Amino acid sequence: MKLEKSSRFSACPGPVVTIVLDGVGISPREDGDAVKAARTPTLDRLMASYPMTQLLAHGKAVGMPSDDDMGNSEVGHNAMGAGRVFAQGAKLVAESIASGHLWQGQAWHDVVATAKQGGTLHFLGLFSDGNVHSHIDHLKAMLEQAKAEGVAKARVHILLDGRDVGETSALDYVDPFEAYLDGLRSTEFDVAIASGGGRMSITMDRYEADWSMVKRGWDIHVRAEGRQFSSAHEAIETYRNEAHVIDQDLPGFVIAKDGQPLGPIVDGDAVVFFNFRGDRSIEISRAFVEEEFAPFERGPLPKVTYAGMMQYDGDTKLPPRFLVEPPAIDRTLGEYLAQNGVSQYAISETQKYGHVTYFWNGNRSGKFDDTLETYVEILSDVVPFEQRPWMKCAEITDALIEAIRSGKHRYLRVNYANGDMVGHTGNFEAAVTAMQGLDLQLARLIPVILAANGTAIITADHGNADEMYELDKKGNVTRTAEGRTKAKTSHTLNPVPFVLVSADVNLGYKLRQDLPAAGLSNLAATTLNLLGFEAPADYDASLIEAV
Numbered sequence: 001m002k003l004e005k006s007s008r009f010s011a012c013p014g015p016v017v018t019i020v021l022d023g024v025g026i027s028p029r030e031d032g033d034a035v036k037a038a039r040t041p042t043l044d045r046l047m048a049s050y051p052m053t054q055l056l057a058h059g060k061a062v063g064m065p066s067d068d069d070m071g072n073s074e075v076g077h078n079a080m081g082a083g084r085v086f087a088q089g090a091k092l093v094a095e096s097i098a099s100g101h102l103w104q105g106q107a108w109h110d111v112v113a114t115a116k117q118g119g120t121l122h123f124l125g126l127f128s129d130g131n132v133h134s135h136i137d138h139l140k141a142m143l144e145q146a147k148a149e150g151v152a153k154a155r156v157h158i159l160l161d162g163r164d165v166g167e168t169s170a171l172d173y174v175d176p177f178e179a180y181l182d183g184l185r186s187t188e189f190d191v192a193i194a195s196g197g198g199r200m201s202i203t204m205d206r207y208e209a210d211w212s213m214v215k216r217g218w219d220i221h222v223r224a225e226g227r228q229f230s231s232a233h234e235a236i237e238t239y240r241n242e243a244h245v246i247d248q249d250l251p252g253f254v255i256a257k258d259g260q261p262l263g264p265i266v267d268g269d270a271v272v273f274f275n276f277r278g279d280r281s282i283e284i285s286r287a288f289v290e291e292e293f294a295p296f297e298r299g300p301l302p303k304v305t306y307a308g309m310m311q312y313d314g315d316t317k318l319p320p321r322f323l324v325e326p327p328a329i330d331r332t333l334g335e336y337l338a339q340n341g342v343s344q345y346a347i348s349e350t351q352k353y354g355h356v357t358y359f360w361n362g363n364r365s366g367k368f369d370d371t372l373e374t375y376v377e378i379l380s381d382v383v384p385f386e387q388r389p390w391m392k393c394a395e396i397t398d399a400l401i402e403a404i405r406s407g408k409h410r411y412l413r414v415n416y417a418n419g420d421m422v423g424h425t426g427n428f429e430a431a432v433t434a435m436q437g438l439d440l441q442l443a444r445l446i447p448v449i450l451a452a453n454g455t456a457i458i459t460a461d462h463g464n465a466d467e468m469y470e471l472d473k474k475g476n477v478t479r480t481a482e483g484r485t486k487a488k489t490s491h492t493l494n495p496v497p498f499v500l501v502s503a504d505v506n507l508g509y510k511l512r513q514d515l516p517a518a519g520l521s522n523l524a525a526t527t528l529n530l531l532g533f534e535a536p537a538d539y540d541a542s543l544i545e546a547v
């Protein structure tokens with residue numbers, strides 16, 4: 001994996017720093033755009049005075065099935081880190097179901113065989129068509145196949161979304177699904193929803209930010225310990241009236257009849273965790289498969305046949321049983337740099353720490369070379385982020401500035417979570433504050449990079465804060481009869497910025513103008529050129545050319 005020294009580009013004399021502003025896209029409209037509404041003098045000045053273009057960060061440009069699919073952190077950071085576009089989980093699972101490949105695999109065979117020996121087949125996962133972590137169509141296809149193969153009893157544990165789809169859309173999924181189950185149920189096939197709760201309240205924690213979420217989910221799904229309701233519909237309506245929270249924050253619930261839970265997970269059962277994306281699947285999977293387990297008290301561990309939709313971590317092989325092969329992301333930028341003796345530094349706060357390490361490196365949790373790589377995690381707050389929209393951007397910047405000044409690292413990357421994590425709350429004012437906090441940090445950081453004769457690449461993995469109001473199909477802001485807007489919590493389809501900030505005005509290169517469909521996967525070759533290397537031949541084109 002030797003990189004060729006470039007004869008066209010001279011290496012940047014100082015460090016090259018990629019700055020990912022998570023969830024900061026470029027919207028074509030003003031209304032509801034917290035990025036534009038924020039006072040961001042530094043970002044504005046950088047965009048106006050340095051070479052800048054826009055990059056595609058959604059749909060096919062990042063390996064999603066269609067251009068109606070918004071981007072997300074996994075596919076975005078995978079593309080940035082791999083320099084090429086790989087068909088991603090959403091696409092691979094859909095294809096595996098369409099071709100029938102999924103049903104022929106050993107993992108599917110194992111879960112069905114377990115259920116046919118008398119166990120219940122449980123499906124647990126994010127219940128929406130957001131296509132970021134999961135898709136409800138995959139769940140339906142598996143239920144139908146299970147029935148066709150003679151499984152007698154299935155239970156569904158639903159994690160309500162409201163984060164990748166409308167913030168209060170849970171019943172739009174639950175009600176038709178109940179009707180669908182009515183049609184599927186028969187004397188031979190007993191199927192029902194057994195438990196659920198909001199995805200940010202139970203089960204789907206990531207990067208060990210808050211294990212108590214996973215414990216709450218475990219208690220609800222596995223032990224069936226929690227407040228009982230006769231239906232998911234009833235649970236959602238009751239909690240909405242009581243707690244006034246959006247779907248992602250709804251508390252957990254257990255479906256029961258005459259006080260008897262419909263579907264605790266017990267010895268001899270099979271469990272399919274049907275999310276394909278890894279970050280929020282790892283902790284719950286560990287709880288199911290690890291014999292020795294310290295993060296929380298599980299109680300007796302039921303002996304189940306557990307399968308993930310995918311293998312979520314290629315390094316630790318978690319979980320060992322999975323339904324669909326994950327994308328084979330190889331020869332990433334990080335690996336090339338490590339193999340060629342280039343020192344690397346990656347930093348973010350907990351909520352995005354794995355984005356600049358695990359996702360960046362093609363869904364591997366380890367380092368390529370311990371001596372050359374430094375990974376730094378700043379602990380995230382465990383509070384609703386609309387209460388602390390600045391998050392840890394100042395602390396990240398403190399550490400990053402020190403790292404740059406140390407002169408020890410040739411290539412650095414950082415993810416600032418603000419635009420995304422605050423964007424997901426749907427709180428416009430908080431998102432504006434998030435952007436302003438971020439801008440103050442750029443004002444501190446950029447001069448340090450320039451003083452070190454370095455280059456900064458300012459970009460983002462997808463949009464979010466750029467659209468804080470729900471849009472109709474034509475892309476206009478939706479308004480109620482009283483003229484009120486509705487909060488939008490999900491990502492956007494908008495492109496993201498690419499700004500190349502460098503001290504030397506005589507760089508010997510300029511931005512290429514002949515790449516109208518450039519996307520995130522074009523960043524890796526660009527970075528290699530800035531570091532004085534030629535990119536591997538199969539990497540997507542560099543955004544710069546020598547002059």
Ligand SMILES: O=C(O)[C@H](O)COP(=O)(O)O
Binds near residue numbers: 073164420
């Ligand atoms: O997991 C989440 O928080 C959302 O579904 C997607 O956000 P991310 O892709 O920016 O992490």
Ligand SMILES: [Mn+2]
Binds near residue numbers: 072073461462
């Ligand atoms: Mn993101």
Ligand SMILES: [Mn+2]
Binds near residue numbers: 073
């Ligand atoms: Mn996000």
